[in-house]
Amino acid sequence: MDLFANITSVITGLLGPAGPVILLGGVGLLLLLACIPIVLSQKPDPLDKLKEAQQSRVQKETTAILREKGRNDKLNKYAQLLEPTDEKELSDIKSKLQQAGYRSKDAVRTYYFAQFALALAGLGLGALYYSLNAGTDSTTKDMIMWVLGPGVVGYMGPKYWVTKRADKRRQEIQDGFPDALDMMLVCVEAGQSMDQAILRISKELRASFPNLADEFLMVSYEMKAGKEKTAVLNDMSERCGVQDISSFVTVLNQSQTFGTSIADALRVYAGEMRDKRVMRAEEKANQLPTKMTLTTMMFTVPPLLLILVGPSVVGITNMGLN
Template sequence: MTLFRDPTFLTWFLGITAVMYWVGMTALAGRRRVRHIQDMYEPGMRKTPGKLRRSLAGLLPVSESGMDRLEQELKRAGYYASFAAIEFLATRNTIVVGLALIGGTAAVLSDPTTSVPELIMIATVVFAALAYLVPRLILKIQSRARLGRIETGLPDALDMVRMCLTGGLPLRGALERVAQEVEFFHPDLAVELEVVRRHAEADTMPKALREFSRRLNTPDVNALATLVSQTERLGTHVAVAVTEFADSVRRQQRQRAEERASKTSIRMLFPVIFCLAPPVFILLLGPPVLQLKNFLKDAHGVDGVLNPETYSELPTNDSSPEN
């Protein structure tokens, strides 16, 4: 018991426990996401929003094209439920309308002889606009980050698919196996592969890949869907095509990384000019400017070389020739 009273041992013990807990929860995160996708296809797990949620979702009008873009962004971000758009709109509209009602009530109850009602209305409009725009912006950020993670893990998953195909597994079995293997390192990609496998079981693999391409709408996924569809239609071996495509995806990712690196040098030019150049100029020009200031001060002082009184006190040589 005296060992647990030692602060050093207690600190190390708590730190190691926290690290082990974090590793365990991270390992279970991928399995939970895959199970969530599996539960979505069970009839008993589907929950539809009530009339209140649907009414709140329809408070603010949304065009048909805007609704399609919202559903695509939700699927890109990992929200696959058919009612995810309704939940998103209902939550956002509730916040916006709630802020408007609270701001309007506060403006009515405030003193009309002062400028407080106008300030409350301006603040209400600003916060309502932020509540309307910020959730969509956060959704876009989530979808882009998730697409980046999927594109990063796609070449490794394709290599594993190729090994499963050369081992004799069909494409559906290979996708199921790969989804189980990569769920720890690439959980988002594992979820997408599970969705593709489920769609292939319900229909055909080319249609499932087309839905996969339409859902993510990225160049690598579009090319993969086209490649596998053409390979199955022509009857060629999928493993060879997948291997070549994985190499091309890695090459394209390396080229995109080099392109981003080259753009970074140009983007760093403005911070260098506005942040690093002033200190450099101060270090280079500061001492000469101080020396010049001291020189001018001394030169204009008493007996200075630039003081006019110094030359007025000097004797003049106006000696005339003697007669």
């Protein structure tokens, strides 16, 4: 006991009151470091190596299926970083970019590259600005705001741009679709086939609704290439992302399945689309008084109060001073 007490007193004198705890922690750390080479020197299990090889092969095959060949070679070098490996995520972002009008093979990779590049640029500019303007009273909150803020804005910028562009494109397609249906009905009743009507519509709508004209032109090309009409129309519905076109595709598919007249189906559906357009216009007109009321209150009432009450306030203030 005396020996143990002497050793404890010596350790306490050298390392302080927590000396025994520090010594035990150091010994434990040394033992842990000594175990690392032993663990690393163990031979891997053959079954584990076989399992890892199978997983690697499956992952490579899946990645090869998800990606298409013939893309930009510069972006292809960083495909693992610029393209999701999950099939559902890849399909969702590709559909979103198509709805925004970006249909190229490199659209997904360009989108992720833009997010990455703008985020790095924002971080760099934010760090540069903070290093040049930081004072002695700057806090950690200020540093996070000025450094991470531009990075977050740069990362979210492409997403915001794609979302706004997709909304604008959907609105244009929705506005021009009733006119396209009326024109399609006229062409079909005049004796033209559905393919000829779609091609004619794509030419006539080019000046007023170019995005809708592009969709009809793509449908015409895919039909000429021999793709099934049902699949072509379904693809158009996914690219547009508009409920009216989805309903239109359903009507055409049902008409083709049951053998009913396409002209009759178009006549009924075109009438419904005209009614919907009138209802949308009436809805916007009914919202106008509310919006004008708020605008009037915000920009008219404060100046009016200032004009009416201002002289009285000035007069009362002068009387108080006198």
